[in-house]
Amino acid sequence: MSQQHANNLLPYLPDLGKFPKEKIIGITSTIPIEIVFAAGYMPIDLNNIFICDASPNRMVENAELVGLPRNTCAWIKGMYSAVKKHGIQKIISVIQGDCSNNQALMEVFVSEGVKTIPFAYPHSKTDTSFLHAQMEALAASLGVSYMKAEETKKRLDSVRSIIHEIDRLTWEENIVTGEENHLWTVSTSDVMGDFGVFGELAGKFLESVSRREPIKHTIRLGVIGIPPICEDLYSFLSSLGVHVVFNEIQRQFSMPYRSNTLVEQYSRYTYPYDIFSRLEDIQEAIQQRRIHGIIHYVQSFCHRHIQDKIIRKNIRLPILTLDCDRPGPLDGAMRTRIEAFIEMIKSLKPEMLAVVK
Numbered sequence: 001m002s003q004q005h006a007n008n009l010l011p012y013l014p015d016l017g018k019f020p021k022e023k024i025i026g027i028t029s030t031i032p033i034e035i036v037f038a039a040g041y042m043p044i045d046l047n048n049i050f051i052c053d054a055s056p057n058r059m060v061e062n063a064e065l066v067g068l069p070r071n072t073c074a075w076i077k078g079m080y081s082a083v084k085k086h087g088i089q090k091i092i093s094v095i096q097g098d099c100s101n102n103q104a105l106m107e108v109f110v111s112e113g114v115k116t117i118p119f120a121y122p123h124s125k126t127d128t129s130f131l132h133a134q135m136e137a138l139a140a141s142l143g144v145s146y147m148k149a150e151e152t153k154k155r156l157d158s159v160r161s162i163i164h165e166i167d168r169l170t171w172e173e174n175i176v177t178g179e180e181n182h183l184w185t186v187s188t189s190d191v192m193g194d195f196g197v198f199g200e201l202a203g204k205f206l207e208s209v210s211r212r213e214p215i216k217h218t219i220r221l222g223v224i225g226i227p228p229i230c231e232d233l234y235s236f237l238s239s240l241g242v243h244v245v246f247n248e249i250q251r252q253f254s255m256p257y258r259s260n261t262l263v264e265q266y267s268r269y270t271y272p273y274d275i276f277s278r279l280e281d282i283q284e285a286i287q288q289r290r291i292h293g294i295i296h297y298v299q300s301f302c303h304r305h306i307q308d309k310i311i312r313k314n315i316r317l318p319i320l321t322l323d324c325d326r327p328g329p330l331d332g333a334m335r336t337r338i339e340a341f342i343e344m345i346k347s348l349k350p351e352m353l354a355v356v357k
């Protein structure tokens with residue numbers, strides 16, 4: 001979630017100071033939060049509290065001042081500072097299915113006395129027994145039964161269904177902006193620590209957009225890759241007449257597929273697994289959402305940049321790879337590249353655009 005976007009959501013953010021410290025669990029990436037809620041804890045996505053901070057750049061710099069390398073992804077440094085700033089004492093860290101930087105970050109936390117609980121996704125999404133064992137282990141470490149977490153899933157499913165409707169209204173009825181879509185879907189990683197309040201606010205938002213006129217922008221883009229760290233990507237695209245109708249990974253955080261069990265849900269969630277499951281999801285969205293072009297967002301120093309080659313080989317649409325390091329507005333070079341990309345799409349012959357219209 002970017003700073004500017006976060007400002008719109010600030011009233012939605014929990015005031016962590018009001019909650020008992022021992023009830024807060026920081027998460028470094030999307031994990032089965034149903035287990036955390038079932039155990040009576042409040043999951044807080046460290047990425048969100050970093051990027052929603054009044055000075056996210058300062059948080060990155062602070063992490064560098066205490067020794068985290070400059071040539072490491074800014075999300076890692078931001079999460080480190082978020083834990084320090086908010087005095088978070090317990091963390092669930094994804095040690096397989098996210099990145100090795102996260103694993104090293106967990107070791108830093110261990111060395112500094114923060115309690116950490118590792119969680120690993122299986123290498124293959126078909127290895128459901130591994131995933132089930134990891135969930136059982138997580139439930140046991142939090143002192144709750146796995147079955148109670150399955151019951152909590154039903155309550156979260158109804159909240160998630162509101163977000164799925166917000167997503168549908170973005171691409172099918174064109175009455176929700178790409179930025180709003182980004183905010184609501186990205187926030188499902190922790191549902192702001194309280195799924196009751198989050199569901200209520202999402203329901204109010206749904207109600208508020210029902211009488212809107214459809215967005216008239218002619219170009220429909222998909223933004224794929226991890227959520228952008230830059231703050232004005234969506235507003236800049238909108239100023240160029242672009243409607244972002246697909247936010248790939250953020251939508252995945254919302255668990256977009258119908259599922260009966262937690263194991264089914266988290267094995268269909270594409271982010272922790274190989275690029276090929278993500279590609280299937282992206283290809284389907286391109287057809288269904290009538291997408292004209294793709295922005296592949298890549299975080300500086302992130303291994304996922306390597307997958308750009310596979311994405312370009314498999315997606316037959318114009319693709320702009322956008323690399324960004326730190327929080328803040330798009331710089332001049334990025335703006336120029338985006339403008340040129342949109343001009344190029346606009347210049348495509350109408351019959352070429354018709355293929356995906």
Ligand code: SF4
Nearest residue numbers: 073075098099299302
């Ligand atoms: S952006 Fe890449 S390197 Fe950074 S935390 Fe995410 S997966 Fe890891």
